[in-house]
Structures are given as structure tokens and as C-alpha cells.
Amino acid sequence: MELTEVRQQIQQTDQELLQLLAKRRKLALAVAEAKISQNKPIRDQQREEELLLRLIESGKTMELDAHYVTRLFHVIIEDSVLQQQAKLQGELRGMQGPSVKVAYLGGQGSYSYWATQKYFTRRAEQIIDIGCDSFNEIIKAVETGHADYAVLPIENTSSGSINEVYDLLQHTRLSIVGELTHPIDHCVLGLPGAALNQIRQICAHPQVIAQCSQFLLGLTNIKVEYCDSSSDAFQRVQQKQDPTIVAIGGEAGGKIYGLEVLARDLANQKDNVSRFIVVARKAISVAKAIPAKTTFIMFTGQQPGALVDALTVLKRHGISMAKLESRPIPGNPWEEMFYVDVLANAGDYAMTRALEELNRITKFIKVLGCYPSEDIQPTEVPA
Numbered sequence: 402m403e404l405t406e407v408r409q410q411i412q413q414t415d416q417e418l419l420q421l422l423a424k425r426r427k428l429a430l431a432v433a434e435a436k437i438s439q440n441k442p443i444r445d446q447q448r449e450e451e452l453l454l455r456l457i458e459s460g461k462t463m464e465l466d467a468h469y470v471t472r473l474f475h476v477i478i479e480d481s482v483l484q485q486q487a488k489l490q491g492e493l494r495g496m497q498g499p500s501v502k503v504a505y506l507g508g509q510g511s512y513s514y515w516a517t518q519k520y521f522t523r524r525a526e527q528i529i530d531i532g533c534d535s536f537n538e539i540i541k542a543v544e545t546g547h548a549d550y551a552v553l554p555i556e557n558t559s560s561g562s563i564n565e566v567y568d569l570l571q572h573t574r575l576s577i578v579g580e581l582t583h584p585i586d587h588c589v590l591g592l593p594g595a596a597l598n599q600i601r602q603i604c605a606h607p608q609v610i611a612q613c614s615q616f617l618l619g620l621t622n623i624k625v626e627y628c629d630s631s632s633d634a635f636q637r638v639q640q641k642q643d644p645t646i647v648a649i650g651g652e653a654g655g656k657i658y659g660l661e662v663l664a665r666d667l668a669n670q671k672d673n674v675s676r677f678i679v680v681a682r683k684a685i686s687v688a689k690a691i692p693a694k695t696t697f698i699m700f701t702g703q704q705p706g707a708l709v710d711a712l713t714v715l716k717r718h719g720i721s722m723a724k725l726e727s728r729p730i731p732g733n734p735w736e737e738m739f740y741v742d743v744l745a746n747a748g749d750y751a752m753t754r755a756l757e758e759l760n761r762i763t764k765f766i767k768v769l770g771c772y773p774s775e776d777i778q779p780t781e782v783p784a
């Protein structure tokens with residue numbers, strides 16, 4: 402067969418795959434409706450396990466190996482669960498009418514830009530993206546009504562918590578209404594013709610520098626220029642037109658600015674993933690059929706055992722903690738505000754009781770938001 406002919410057949414097959422994926426998505430939404438009327442949880446891992454085992458067996462008869470089949474269906478099932486969750490929350494393609502205005506760090510091509518697209522594509526027909534130069538400006542954009550939502554990075558597997566964002570959350574009346582994780586693949590990006598052994602200057606956001614610290618330690622005589630965002634770094638490299646100046650950022654983002662990859666996989670951790678939060682002026686309540694997270698901040702005072710007592714309240718109510726972070730309280734040297742993420746719905750009986758008790762024993766407590774958990778752990782099946 403001729404190359405062009407085979408390629409045509411591949412194209413036709415891919416088109417059929419897309420149609421089948423779209424059909425499967427629609428069916429998953431029909432399942433969500435049935436679950437809503439029967440008051441059933443969205444996720445059913447037993448069903449997922451049965452389905453995966455059946456597909457693996459059937460794949461073997463077609464010379465498709467188990468690993469390949471499992472990987473593909475993890476992605477498909479994750480999408481299906483997230484579509485169903487968005488539907489149940491009443492957010493699917495109509496979060497606030499047809500379009501949403503979203504504030505985020507940088508411009509087109511920054512990591513926050515991709516996270517914004519990923520989160521809101523499911524939820525709105527049109528995203529009006531409002532790029533900002535700082536986290537402070539992002540918060541202000543939503544507070545003043547200039548934007549409906551903000552997307553903010555809160556932690557990263559290589560560099561840990563993003564303190565600036567934690568500190569801003571202490572002083573805003575905005576609520577956390579969503580979360581998402583997004584893989585962050587750092588690359589060195591330069592003008593066409595640039596070479597890795599000739600670079601003299603690197604432009605990058607300070608968070609990116611922190612996440613690639615080990616790679617940067619191996620370089621000598623290179624100036625590092627801090628930028629407001631990865632897209633700001635790309636823009637600077639594009640404007641300077643000097644092949645010895647490069648940026649660090651994501652490949653897809655760099656492409657928008659005509660930059661090419663000179664090196665990849667720069668992050669200290671192999672799995673470099675950022676968690677983003679979505680904030681809005683109005684808090685939401687999360688449907689019971691969806692796994693929820695609640696984030697609150699508390700000041701316990703410094704008496705012996707104060708934090709243990711607070712955490713014991715969670716333990717007594719059977720509430721699991723996903724994260725505990727402490728940050729200084731401005732104006733009160735050496736006193737700390739604790740940030741707590743728990744795997745619970747703020748509207749549940751146990752959580753309401755726990756919050757009431759915490760209210761009594763702490764000096765200050767505030768719920769920053771309750772939101773659907775988008776951390777869909779894949780169902781593993783025996784090999």
C-alpha cells in the first residue's frame with residue numbers, strides 16, 4: 402500500500418476513535434443523570450476494576466498489551482468522572498452563562514494559562530482570559546469584579562508550597578471553589594539556532610528557578626533574570642533576538658513565541674506537578690455524590706498541645722487531613738497561622754460538628770472554601 406493511502410486510513414481510524422470517545426462521554430453523562438436520580442456516588446471503583454479487567458483480557462486477543470490498555474482507559478475514565486462531577490455541580494459548559502472571565506498569572510503560554518484552559522474548557526463555552534503580572538493583581542481582579550474567577554498555583558511537587566499565594570488567602574474574602582493538578586514539564590527554550598553550550602542568560606519565574614535548582618547548579622557563568630511569569634520569560638527572549646538568552650518554561654508555551662526546545666525534564670522531581678486552586682467571590686456547596694475537600698485556616702495560640710488538640714477534633718470525627726501548612730501572621734512575630742486541607746464536605750454532619758468544636762478551642766478559624774476534589778486516583782488492577 403502507498404504511504405499516503407495508509408495514512409489516509411490512519412486518519413479515518415483516528416476520526417472513528419474520536420467519534421467513539423465523544424459517544425462514550427455522552428453515555429457517561431447519561432450515567433451521571435441516573436446516579437443523580439438514584440442518589441448514588443459518581444465514582445464506582447468496583448465497576449472500573451471490572452471494566453479494566455475485561456478490557457485487558459479482550460485487548461490481549463487483539464495484541465494490545467495490558468499496560469497500553471490500562472493507560473488509555475485511565476485517561477478515559479478520569480475524563481468521564483470529571484465530566485460527571487462538573488455536570489452534577491451544574492457547571493458543565495455553563496458555569497456562569499456562556500462565558501467566564503478568568504484572571505491568571507502571565508499571558509498566553511504560561512503554566513497558569515494552560516491550567517486555566519484545562520479547568521474551564523469543561524465548564525464554559527468561552528473563556529475570557531485576563532493575564533496578570535502578579536498574584537496580588539489576580540486576587541484584586543476577582544475582588545473588584547473585573548474577573549469572575551482566578552486560577553492560582555498553590556503547591557508543587559518539586560518546590561513545595563507557594564507561600565505568596567498562601568499569604569494572600571489570609572487576607573481575602575474570596576473563596577476556594579475548585580482545584581486541579583497540572584503536570585509541569587520544564588524545558589530550556591531558545592530562538593531557532595540557539596545552542597545549549599552557548600547560553601549566557603536564563604529568563605524564568607522564581608518558582609521555575611526553584612523547581613529546576615539542581616539543573617541550574619550544573620551551569621556556570623550564566624546570569625539568571627527573574628520574570629513575572631513563564632510567558633513573560635518567553636516574550637523577553639523573543640524580543641531580545643539574542644541566541645545566548647533562553648527561557649525556562651513549557652514546550653507548548655514556548656512554541657507560541659517561536660522558541661525551540663534545547664533541553665527538557667529540568668525539574669528536580671521526575672513527576673513535577675503543580676496543584677492550582679480556583680477562587681471566586683461567592684463560596685459554593687459541593688454535591689454529596691462528589692468527593693470534596695475543605696480548606697480552612699486557624700490560629701490556635703501557642704499553649705502546649707494547642708495544635709494536637711485541634712487535630713484531635715478532626716480525628717474524633719473521622720476526618721482525614723490532606724495537607725497542613727503554617728505561615729507567619731503579619732504583625733505577630735513567631736505566631737503562626739495553620740492552613741488545613743481535609744477530605745470532607747463542609748456541609749457534612751461530621752465536618753460541621755468538627756468546625757463548631759474547632760471554633761470553640763481555637764482563637765481564630767475561617768473556612769476558605771469547600772470544593773470538588775479533582776484528584777482522580779486511577780483504579781489499579783492486578784497485573
Ligand SMILES: C=C(O[C@@H]1C=C(C(=O)O)C=C[C@H]1O)C(=O)O
Pocket residue numbers: 428429432443444445446448449452477478481482485
Ligand atoms: C460511567 C460511570 O461512572 C464512573 C466512570 C466510569 C467509566 O467511565 O467507565 C466507571 C465507573 C465510575 O467511576 C459508571 O458508573 O458507569
